[in-house]
Amino acid sequence: MRIIFMGTPDFAVPTLNALVAAGHHVVAAYSQPPRPAGRGKKLQPSPVQLEAEAHGIEVRTPVSLKGADEQAALAALEADMAVVAAYGLILPEDVLDTPKLGCLNVHGSILPRWRGAAPVQRAILAGDEQTGVTIMQMERGLDTGPMLAKIATPVAGKTAGELTSELAEAGAGLMVQVLADLAAYPPVVQPDEGVTYAHKIDKAESRIDFTRAAVEVERQIRAFAPAPGAFFELEGERYRVLAADVVEGVGATSVTLDDALTIACGSGAIRPTMIQRAGRPAMDAASLLRGRAIGAGTMLG
Structure with missing residues (x-):
């Protein structure tokens, strides 16, 4: 399958690697632009950019995907699907509609609980006994799209770092599993009951x-x-x-x-x-x- 991958932090790297290992053709990786980091405040590429370059995958780091030129460049890739994991940019509707089979997202919670930017931290802060990963079809709303698959894990006494790493690996495996047989994972609309929002950490x-x-x-x-x-x-x-x-x-x-x-x-x-x-x-x-x-x-x- 021809896939555009979109992700930025360490959480997204296992999914990128799993797609490559499963034999999918990752035609390009989109990631946030390099940011100043460290004592010298030098520009540092994201973990996804570094990993994609190690695989020889073209990396694109636009500041926005709202412009016609960026959207045309994405469409020219003629992808079957976009796979997204903690990318950090809102995808305009034109972008969501571009891949033939749409866009799937690896989200670090059991939706509809903890939609939003910081699901792992919010689950721990709230004292949740379990959390997990959801593979969902992306749409215009914030993590509101239909769900294809879920996997749960206990929170126990894990730190955000430990839990994020665990969910990243689980999400990567689940995404590859879903892509191997899309017909076996029909999208299910999220229920209205149980919706919570994982606001960005201040x-x-x-x-x-x-x-x-x-x-x-x-x-x-x-x-x-x-x-x-x-x-x-x-x-x-x-x-x-x-x-x-x-x-x-x-x-x-x-x-x-x-x-x-x-x-x-x-x-x-x-x-x-x-x-x-x-x-x-x-x-x-x-x-x-x-x-x-x-x-x-x-x-x-």
Whole structure:
């Protein structure tokens, strides 16, 4: 099958690789343009661009697909289908209608729950017991199209990074499975019941709110690990908490209860197990405390 692939982050790479491994002809890969990254703020190509180039696939990085020239260039590829995974650009209706068999999307939730930009993080923050991947037919609405297949997985104690990697692999396999026998996966309209929206993560959400219950704080930490990292401040320095345990504890919120960095929350307490100071590598909390003592009664911001 002649396929246009559209994706940008690491989440999309397994699907691209699976399409190639299954013998599909990926005629072009569309990805977000290179962005400044790292200390030098040099332009860095996306993970999908790097992977596509390694396969010898033509890469296109338009800022928009609304222009007539870009749409004509896409149509000239004469693709049977477009496969989309976390591309990051809205596809105009003319683009959606261009491939002969339409556009299929790998979405990181069990639709109609968590339509939108940040389904993995929102599932963790909400305390969902399970999430998954949906293969859906794309249409003009935000993740509203008919569904072809789903696969579920438990959230358990996974971080967003761990869960995203798991869903990326599951979605890649499911997409190839669907493409191998489209007739076996008739589209099913999404129900109106159970719709929720996974709004884009705001940076302000990554500051830890210790007035909330410890179980909610621990979810916040997992939802933002490894990036952007849930954090607190101490003496003007930012500490990113990458993992923590929920423990018993009573005291004024945001105050450490002992010398092991147990922090009182609105109910219960958390004890960070992995932490990162600004500009330094991540380390376990015991190593941090050997070099930077944080005693009982310390107020965190």
